[in-house]
Amino acid sequence: MNNSTEPLRPTMASHPLPPSTCDICGQNRATRKHQLCSRIRQLRWADQWAAYQAEVAAKKAQERRRYAR
Incomplete structure (x- = not known):
């Protein structure tokens, strides 16, 4: 067995998540x-999204095409 002082797994909810700032x-x-x-952000x-899709x-x-028929 491992006798070290560090836990086997990290705690999941040790710190609250920072609020996502608009x-x-x-x-x-x-x-x-x-x-x-959200509407302003989408506009x-x-x-930029259209340019990326293009x-x-x-x-x-x-x-x-690798397997063109």
Whole structure:
């Protein structure tokens, strides 16, 4: 047996999770008051997400199909 003083497994809930702070208003995002912030965030990220999806589609189109019939 192992007689060391450290536990076998770390404790799961030893520290509370830090609150996720809203990048728009700066308050905690775990409330219902952040529906407008979520909409603003989605609008901000929509262009970047579309560009990312276009890059993925272009990369997929460039790949050679391995088992083409």
